[in-house]
Amino acid sequence: MNKNIIEIKNLIKLYDHGNTIALDNLNLEIKKGEFVSIIGPSGSGKSTLLNMLGALDQADEGSINVAGFDLMEKKDFSHFRSKEIGFIFQLHNLIPNLTVSENVQIPMIHTDISDEDMIKRANSILESLNLSSKINQFPTKLSGGERQRVAIARALVNHPSIILADEPTGALDSKTGDVILAVLKKIHKAENVTLILVTHETYVADMADRTIEVRDGQITN
Ligand SMILES: Nc1ncnc2c1ncn2[C@@H]1O[C@H](COP(=O)(O)OP(=O)(O)O)[C@@H](O)[C@H]1O
Numbered sequence: 001m002n003k004n005i006i007e008i009k010n011l012i013k014l015y016d017h018g019n020t021i022a023l024d025n026l027n028l029e030i031k032k033g034e035f036v037s038i039i040g041p042s043g044s045g046k047s048t049l050l051n052m053l054g055a056l057d058q059a060d061e062g063s064i065n066v067a068g069f070d071l072m073e074k075k076d077f078s079h080f081r082s083k084e085i086g087f088i089f090q091l092h093n094l095i096p097n098l099t100v101s102e103n104v105q106i107p108m109i110h111t112d113i114s115d116e117d118m119i120k121r122a123n124s125i126l127e128s129l130n131l132s133s134k135i136n137q138f139p140t141k142l143s144g145g146e147r148q149r150v151a152i153a154r155a156l157v158n159h160p161s162i163i164l165a166d167e168p169t170g171a172l173d174s175k176t177g178d179v180i181l182a183v184l185k186k187i188h189k190a191e192n193v194t195l196i197l198v199t200h201e202t203y204v205a206d207m208a209d210r211t212i213e214v215r216d217g218q219i220t221n
């Protein structure tokens, strides 16, 4: 039986000086290595939840523990983020004036990995995602699916324990989206990483071990 890698109790996140309740006493436990999909209407709090899990923003009340880190502590979580978390967003957020390889090296910049190893690791992960021929290209020269594969490479390069994917196929046509989902599913199997995937599509959600539904900032199932 795997341990919980995520434990959230009565989490509250407010915006607009308290006028918007984005997370409303949310409770959630996720086990190490689980593949969980998150569905729910637009504005229900899915992205807010992912941002809390990745310490991109801090909650107002309650408790949130991720990979042994207490994320309610008032401190800088950049070390936690680079070590434990890989983010994949709907829009890939690649930096246009860096090459594909350089984009994938970004998460390793503030680590003790040598420049030479950074290049090696970036290029080897790009190779595993069938992007060897693109390493010296700029992102603008790539297709949508290729860019999203680069974003996946960047999310994986530090071997995170958790991948947070916020509608990663939302900006892709369905065929390309299916390729990206197959890549994520394969990574989940091969690396025993915890994968949390926000999606609109029920057929995508059904690929996960478990689906949770968010409504009005609470989990309803
Ligand atoms: N940075 C922000 N500032 C103000 N309100 C926000 C911010 N982010 C999200 N919200 C609000 O919080 C609620 C939840 O949003 P979000 O988590 O983005 O929903 P979802 O991802 O499910 O569409 C919405 O009412 C949204 O308008």
Ligand SMILES: [Mg+2]
Residues within 6 Å of the ligand: 046, 047, 048, 166
């Ligand atoms: Mg969202």
